[in-house]
Amino acid sequence: MGMEDDILKDFLAESKENLELLDQQFVELEEDPENEELIKSIFRTIHTIKGTSGFFGFTTLEGIAHFAEDILSKLRDGLVKVNEDITTVLLQSVDYIKAILAELEATGKEPVDTEYLDFIVDLRNFAEKIAKEAGVKDEQKEKGETEKEEASEQKEAKEIDKKEEENGEDKKEEERLKKEQDETKQTESKDSIKKKDDKKPSSKPVRKAPPTTAHLTESHVRIDVHLLDQLMTLAGELVLSRNRLTQLANQLNDPEFLTANQRMSLVVTELQERIMKTRMQPIGNVFNKFPRIVRDLAKAAEKKVQLRIEGAETELDRSIIESIKDPLTHMVRNSIDHGIESPDIRVQKQKPPVGTLVMKAYHEGGQVIIEIVDDGAGIDPNKIRQKAVEKGLLTEEQAEALSEREALMLIFQPGFSTAEKVTNISGRGVGMDVVKTNIEKLGGTIELNSEKDVGTTIKIKIPLTLAIIPALIITSGGQRYAIPQVNLVELVHLNPKLVERDVQKIGNSEFYRLRGEILPLVRLRKVLGFQEDEEEKNSSEGMNIVVLNAGGHLFGLVVDSISDSEEIVVKPLGSHLKHIPIFAGTTLMGDGKVALILDVVGITSSATAGEEGMKETTIVTGKDGEEDHQFLLLCTIGPNEYFALPLALVNRLDKIKASDIEYVGGKEVVQYRGHSMPIIRLENYLPISPLPEQDEYHLIVFHMNEKDIAFMVSEIDDSLDLAIDVEEGTFKQEGILGSAIIKERTTLFLDVYQIISMHDPDFFIQDDVTGIETARILLAEDSTFYRNLLSSYLTGAGYEVLEAEDGAKAWELFQTEHIDLVITDIEMPKMNGFDLTRKIRNESNNKDVPIIAVTSLSGEENRQKGLEAGVDDYQAKLDRDQVLSSVATLLKEKSLANAA
């Protein structure tokens, strides 16, 4: 109800302004009867009043507006000329409308008085008279039209149907109105005697004047937004002054002063909150424009769409509301134009002919989430791939290599439009990229989910306000910087020992191993252009890493020190500084000094750009949350052999001199950290050209099963973040998982586990695994690369592995085969890991089978979801030791349970 009250208030305030204007416009119109613009403007005002009063069910008001609009429409169409009679009647209508509005404002109800009804009747008669006059002129016109219509009747039966519908509606409306009038009259006649006393109309004769003088009190005023912004600035300054005063008060320790200051503090805080509040507006202000937009769009596209709006009362900073309107419109257009199917196709698909479009807004964790959900055709990733190739954005191979999620993200690329034909609604090749940019400018993110024939969901997350945000204050190079809390994932402090152990430098990029995942590091000092002279400082003081999320992509920002988290007031940078991508704005700190706000997304792009100069080091960023993304380590043997392996498997990189290699028992070893570590020459196990003689070799060191072992290669080439999609056909052989084209070179993916097993068949034998009889593991994983990798180390550990490339296949196998344990990926086509788990838990006859979900990313959200679905454990795919120990534990538990 509160919402409706707000709308009513807005409506009253707006109508009042417009009506004041109307008086003037009518007078102008009399002087300049031909002025079309003026008539249109008047028409619009009346039309709005009619519409809104209809919405609230104010029938009297609607009636007056309706007939006034009738008359105006004749004027607008040039069928009748303005004369004094018409102006008089219209002005009277305005007066009556004002009177009703005044009553509405006072009581929230329409006045009940026959006088209004009499006026409606008079007005109606007058409108009919005008219509008749107009009819004379209109007749010829209409005749022509009817003839035309008759001619095309059979062809365009549809259209005529529509017209009839509309006529019918009109009639219905008239009937309803009459009925209502009659009803009111009846009730009125009873009440009127009582009522007449307390509400005496100023004059009785209907045509002369309305019952109450239109005295509208102002409860709303319009204020220049600029003024509000200034107030906000001043309030911020007031807070700072207050802080200083509080400090002083504490020093002086004068009780009276302290009390006075405390009082002032409260007021200042409240003042600030109120001023903030003036900037907040319900998102309904934007949403309520959509019923109309949707209707028009649906009509133009010959589709049937029902719009549902949820959470219109959700409040947002006005500046954001302004800026999301266009992106929203665009997305709604897309949904109607590309998403929702035409009624006959929907019926074929066994969906209701009327499509549903939901616009939803809600608060979540200090952010506002806006969702646009349609139950349309969804987006077909193949179609997008195809389009991308056609448009020359990608080569065919590249397009094939994209995962479904990545393919979907393509629609945010500039110059991309999937509409089969260009319509006047959308498909002009501009759009979603602009939408994305605009949302990101607001500090928001955009997510797209789509399922073919089920529908599309677009989820936008935007900050509640741009004016005051929570932020983390950090220091780098002696200056303080603020990092918006929305981007913050976690804080990590590494002592020098851990830095030594877990921070990896490859080329010019650094990585940190955060719980088994590879986190690229960006040094803020470097980004800010300070000299890099703190290599030694690291070792003495350790390292502070702020783990940040830049649009789904995690990275660690290395800073000098981390201070508090604070609410900061965001102030823009001046025009000389706006272009610097790494800053999002400035803020004032408690001591009155300025701190710069870091733009997290800007930092990643600037870090990437900075590295372009150093050739061979490319970190492909921004592939949002893609599951099969992995950091790969690229290395070479000799000039022509290129290899890749997951960086996550690598423990360290090192160099050794050729002279350091020793031979023990026919195998090569090297002294490494106090142990002798076996080293493997890949050419011994793979059909490749041998490692050429070098003075110095690079070692890729693995730490598995509590032991170190290393591959020896010529060069460590690069590290790369990309989606792994390997071809297994061409190079399928022992020790190779497959191949892929990386940087225009055929690169072989090494099966690290298998190669190690080939070198030392006993390497992976664990004491506690022996003795367990061979268990059968069902492995559901859609990526060939990971399936081979997992299968390789599971088989290596002595298990029998059944492979399935998706959830549905796995479910089939599960029902027919005896399975001791299931390992499943989460994101899979046809049936995802969660669904598979639920199916096994609920529908199978082997409900208690242990299930391990594996992922290349670990997200708390997914973990939670997995546990809810009934997963026993949750592991990172590449963490062989963890996965194996989890398998062993679960199998042991199960056999114990069975025994019991």
Added chain:
Amino acid sequence: MVQENNNLPVEGEKNLVEMSISDTSQFVTFHYGKHFFGLPIDDVIEINKALDITPVPMAPEYVSGVVNLRGQILTAIDLAKRIGLSAKDFKVSEKKELHNVIMGNREEPVSLLVEEIGDVMSIPKDKISPPPDMIEGINLKYVDQVCKLESRLLIILDSKSLEQAENNKNQGN
């Protein structure tokens, strides 16, 4: 009316009152190195002796950083670097605090950093002339007019080009 032409701050102030406004222009004057500058008084919002400058990494070279002026954050532009004075033309010790001439439009003023604030001077309009073809060490783009005083040249700066951001066209948006 010759005495207006001297550049001694104190006297300049006295004369200010006596001058008739129609045939003179008023300038806020300041020093940087050996040069003597002026800005039309209408372009100057206020003078602030010392504001804390927060450096902005990656900023254009002429931007020293940002300052807080009663809650409004302004870009601080170093006059010397902006107009191309080379280091030998001014010897400001690093520790010395520069003064802020807050100038430009009220929507987005900038703070022009100068070495020393001079005085407000009234100068007869007929004493003001267009700049010469060359002033040593100064980019003439930023010079609007000059006025020959008895002992030195008053360089009247063009506030528009001073506050105009250069890199906005290609990098903004």
